[in-house]
Amino acid sequence: MIDFQTPLGKAIDLTIIILNLLLVAIFVINTYSLPSDLRYWLWRLEILIVAIFIVEYMLRFYGAPNRRSYVKDIYSIIDLVAIMPTVILLALSPSFFVHDISSSRPSES
Numbered sequence: 001m002i003d004f005q006t007p008l009g010k011a012i013d014l015t016i017i018i019l020n021l022l023l024v025a026i027f028v029i030n031t032y033s034l035p036s037d038l039r040y041w042l043w044r045l046e047i048l049i050v051a052i053f054i055v056e057y058m059l060r061f062y063g064a065p066n067r068r069s070y071v072k073d074i075y076s077i078i079d080l081v082a083i084m085p086t087v088i089l090l091a092l093s094p095s096f097f098v099h100d101i102s103s104s105r106p107s108e109s
Contacts, residue, residue, distance in 0.1 A: 012056075019052060023049050029042060046086060050086040057079050057083070
């Protein structure tokens with residue numbers, strides 16, 4: 001998984017590490033009260049980083065000598081688990097996360 005053998009491999013691995021740290025920073029920053037426009041841009045940045053991770057995963061899968069064992073590899077599983085929350089949020093409708101509790105109150109008759 002980690003390729004420190006070639007300059008390109010070093011650059012790719014270092015980039016992935018930096019993107020991981022940036023994604024963790026975005027997660028931490030989002031725990032604070034932020035203006036909606038900043039949240040919007042952080043969400044867009046998160047989507048971009050996860051898209052890069054998806055492309056990287058697919059390229060590693062494509063280039064794996066044994067794809068079946070690559071999918072079962074612990075690092076491959078960790079990669080999938082790391083990107084799934086964002087992918088799930090993108091797949092679900094925003095209304096999925098909104099529940100109007102006013103309609104579930106008993107009537108006062």
